Amino acid sequence: MDVTDHTYPFARHCPFAMPEEFGWLRGHQPVAKVRLESGDEAWLITRYEDVRAALTDPRFSRSIHRDGAAHVDTGFQADADSPLFNFGGTISEPPGHTRWRRIVNRAFTPRQAESMRKEIAAHTDALLGELVARGEGFDLMADFAYRLPITVICDLLGIEDAARPEFTELAAQLTRRDMQSSFIEFGQALQSIGRYAVGLIVRKRKDLGDDLLSTLITLRDEEGDAEGLTNEELVSTVILLLMAGYESTAVQLGNIFYALLRDPDQMRALREHPERIDRAVEELLRYAQMGTGYAIAKFTTEEVELSGVTIPAGSTVFVSLASANRDERIFGTDADTLDLNRAKAHRQTAFGYGPHYCLGAALARVEMQEAVARTLTRFPGLHHDGDLDAVELTSNLFTYYPRELRVLP
Template sequence: MNRQCPYVLDPSGADIHAEAAHLHRRGTATPVALPGGVTAWAISGSEAIRRLLVDPRVSKDAYRHWPAWINGDVGVEWPLAIWVSVQNMITAYGSEHTRLRKPVVATFTARRVARMLPRIEQIADELLDRLAELPPGEVVDLRSAFAHDLPTRIVFEVFGIPQQSWAPLHKIIKGFFDTTITVEDAQANGEQLYVTMAELLAHRREHPGDDVTTALIDTRDEGDGSRLSEKELIDNLILLFTAGYETSVNLICSAVYELLRHPDQLEHLRTGRASWEDAVEETLRLEPPATYALMRFAVEDIEMEDGVVIPQGAPLVISFASAGRDPEVHGPGADRFDVTRATRREHLSFGFGTHHCLGASLARLECEVALKRLFARFPDLSLAVRPGELRKVESFISNGLQELPVLLGTAR
């Protein structure tokens, strides 16, 4: 079974759920071919993923536990190298993960996120006011005009990013998640990412503020064992900013799209039979903002329950798409959007265990505010195209819509 021919993942992510279901049927661990000729093991199914995400035999540190990276067989020329070359809390293992995560934890406590609510509501209302001024009947791309701007403005404020860096970062992050990108463009994008983040650090060192970037800069100079290297500082910021932006945009877009496709579910929310929080959780389950998590590595041979052995040093990719639609957890109707579903919260879309996403509370809050405010302001909101005409972002990592054309209807 270890000698199965690898399944070639579609780098464009054109039909991620059909692909995830196919891999799940092949087993909990299936060899797959990634862009650039790297072979990995795709882990499918909710239970198998939960086990491996807390298994000490699984690492995220390519520098310690991926022989192909250590030996140079896979290097910076690999199109997805940025996902393993960064050295931050998401790619760390053991005590190193604890050290790198510690400086960031206080930033995203539930209490601190709750204090952001008034500002999130204010920005949402400002964006909706702007939409209400558009001519009646005009088709609006809700992704670019609302779903994109709300979380990015919050992230910019949280990280203290100056306005001159906004446009370059938008372009860079788009390339960061584009898994159809050429090797040359990927390398250029990575170089520009580091240049931009270095400029941000220089700006914040000269103009410190009450933001995450300044807090991490201060930690960089501490001598209590949590000291960060300059690369770790930059790489932690890359992780936090890119994850906080892309996932929230995808989540808001997917939630609006599913509610417009399923007016009966929207009616549950309007009549109080379900909450906006329920809609957020069901969207996370059905359409996780990230399809796959890259990369993890087997510290030693790992035997799966079905007898498949993942060899030491082999890379793993985690299929969040398969976990969210696992029929063993969510029943035969796992592909259906249902805000009253009893298992709506039983998903892994923000990870599990020590690498659980620190920004999960903020992403949930942003989406809940966005939905509640949007549908209250534009109760007649509708899709401007047929669902089948919408394009997914070109990525097997990021799961979202390229655009969301809508008709706003009359504003309240």
């Protein structure tokens, strides 16, 4: 198979079936040149171990908008002259990222996430209770998958109940639920949520609470008793929380339920063995990803050798977490199937790896565990209302997911 004849991203013909090119590349050319839709060349990394190596190597920069970088035609047009173009740049690369991460890691801990489990369970039960009271079908995306994460984010930021509708509306705009297609529209949403975040931070500084944002305001960099996070860094953190903790969690929840609905035997097994929820969620994170191929893009600042292949400096590189999650060398010859009892599922790379490992991974796990377990318990007959193969998928540039997921209880 000559994948240089196949435009990247590769065509996906079935929701959770990886394009066949990935399997061939893992076996024959784990570090390979590909041609993008723009006509530019880039590199693609597909094996598990190589993916992890690239994610920890500082020569792979996250700043991909540089001279000589490949043009990535996502259909989402950016304006490089806009001051918003490099938003969050102060915390995206060392040394700024190292310092920022050192501070915020003290707030985002598995213990902190576990301390919120009862609260998250209560939110989940309340939302499911509303759906039960309806006594009819509902959209798992709009009525549940999006509502739970934004409620948790509001708790984290200490947003009062009366202010939550405004914040939720702004968050929906920022995370592209209104499907804006230009950088100007994205910038407008970013400015709106940024202004909201500034006001929220100012209020919190005057009246600290026991929420996570208050904690972030008070934390200092323990190395040399340095200062804490600046207002700009705090605003960036709030926005990153929204984009990762809200949208990504909602999308992943939708894909998890979509995968379970497509495999009723696995869903039945989990319902019969709820004690397996932790391992099941790890497997669903591994399997139920529908990446567009654009999620992890890097730019090599120096020449890099990986699996015996030399990637020149100044190259655009795509690091495929989805392919790593289907690597037969790690997950077995049945890696393309869903097995909620898979022993090595915890090695999945859905949250990334290395210095940019998802800050909210522990919290997302708790949300998904509670959401899946309680939904299956509350709705023992849960099934899709229609043809599962006809479910329309949409995209946020990085991930495909159901636009709607109509179900009957």
